[in-house]
Amino acid sequence: MKSKVYLPLLIALFVFGLASCKKNKDPEPIKEEVFLDTAYSSNEENTMDVYLPLKRSDSTKVIFLLHGGSWATGDKDSLTQLAVFLKDKGFAVVNMNYRLTGTNPANIHPAQQNDIKAAINFVASKAFNWHISSDKYGMLGVSAGAHLALLYTYAYNTNNKIKTVASLSGPTNFTDPRGIGFPQAAAVAALLGASFEANPTLYREASPLSKVNSLSKPTLIIHGNFDSVVPAHQATDLYAKLNLFNVKSDLLLYNTGHDLYNDANKQEILNKITSWFSGNIK
Numbered sequence: 001m002k003s004k005v006y007l008p009l010l011i012a013l014f015v016f017g018l019a020s021c022k023k024n025k026d027p028e029p030i031k032e033e034v035f036l037d038t039a040y041s042s043n044e045e046n047t048m049d050v051y052l053p054l055k056r057s058d059s060t061k062v063i064f065l066l067h068g069g070s071w072a073t074g075d076k077d078s079l080t081q082l083a084v085f086l087k088d089k090g091f092a093v094v095n096m097n098y099r100l101t102g103t104n105p106a107n108i109h110p111a112q113q114n115d116i117k118a119a120i121n122f123v124a125s126k127a128f129n130w131h132i133s134s135d136k137y138g139m140l141g142v143s144a145g146a147h148l149a150l151l152y153t154y155a156y157n158t159n160n161k162i163k164t165v166a167s168l169s170g171p172t173n174f175t176d177p178r179g180i181g182f183p184q185a186a187a188v189a190a191l192l193g194a195s196f197e198a199n200p201t202l203y204r205e206a207s208p209l210s211k212v213n214s215l216s217k218p219t220l221i222i223h224g225n226f227d228s229v230v231p232a233h234q235a236t237d238l239y240a241k242l243n244l245f246n247v248k249s250d251l252l253l254y255n256t257g258h259d260l261y262n263d264a265n266k267q268e269i270l271n272k273i274t275s276w277f278s279g280n281i282k
Helices: 002-025 076-087 112-123 142-156 183-194 202-205 233-243 264-278
Strands: 034-039 047-052 062-066 091-098 137-142 160-167 218-223 251-253
Touching: 002 160, 047 112, 047 202, 062 076, 062 112, 062 142, 076 091, 076 137, 076 264, 091 112, 112 137, 137 142, 137 202, 137 264, 142 160, 142 183, 160 233, 160 264, 183 202, 218 264
Parallel strands: 062 091, 062 137, 137 160, 160 218, 218 251
Antiparallel strands: 034 047, 047 091
C-alpha cells in the first residue's frame, strides 16, 4: 500500500525536478551594453564608442563607423544616432575616432589605415568577453571616413574580417581633378603629405578606385547628385569599375548635396544600410 501511495508523489517530484533543471539551463538574455571613449591603442586620438545589442551571441555582426571631416576635423559623436539605430537593429557597433591630419606631422597616410587595423584587432580580441563575432564585420564611412573605409576594405583587409563596406558621399579617386577645388585638393595633400605634382603614384595608391579587383568586397555606394564637395562621378566611376569586375555592389543616388539626409530620404537610406549589412556580413 505504501508503494502505491508514494509512487505518484515520486513521479511528481521527478517531473518537477526535470522542469527545474531545464529552467536553470536557459540562460538569461545578454543585456545591451555601451562603452564610451574606449581606448583601442596608445594614441590619444584612438578612442571608440562600442554599442552592444540585447540578446547578442558569438554570431552577432559588427559594424565599424568612420566619421567625416576632410581627414582633419570631425568626431565619432557625429555618428552617434546612426550607431544607436544600428544597435537597436541587432548589430554590435563600433563608432571610432582616428588620427586627424594637422594634429601631428606623423598623422599622414597610412596612419589612419593603421588605426582602423588596430581598432579591428582590438574588437576581435574582445569578441569572447563582449559576446560578439570575431570576424563577421562590416564598415561604413561618411565623406572622408568613407574614403578610409573603402581603401581599408580593398587594400588593407589582409585578415579578411571586413566582409562588406558602405560609402556615404565618399571620395574614390584622388587622381581625377574634375570638380575638385582648392579646399578639397589641400585636404588631400594634407592627408598624403605631398601634392599631386610631387607624387602622383601616391595619389593613385591612396585611391580606392585603383584597388578594385575581382576579389573586392560587396560595396554599397550612396551619394548626392549635386554634391559640390565630392562630385557624383566619383561614386558612379567606382560603381562602374566594381561592375567591370563583377563585384556585388549597389548605387543609390539622391538629388541632394554632400549632406545626404533629408526628411524625404532618411528612413529609406537607413533601411537600405540595415538590409545591406544584414545580407552581406557573412
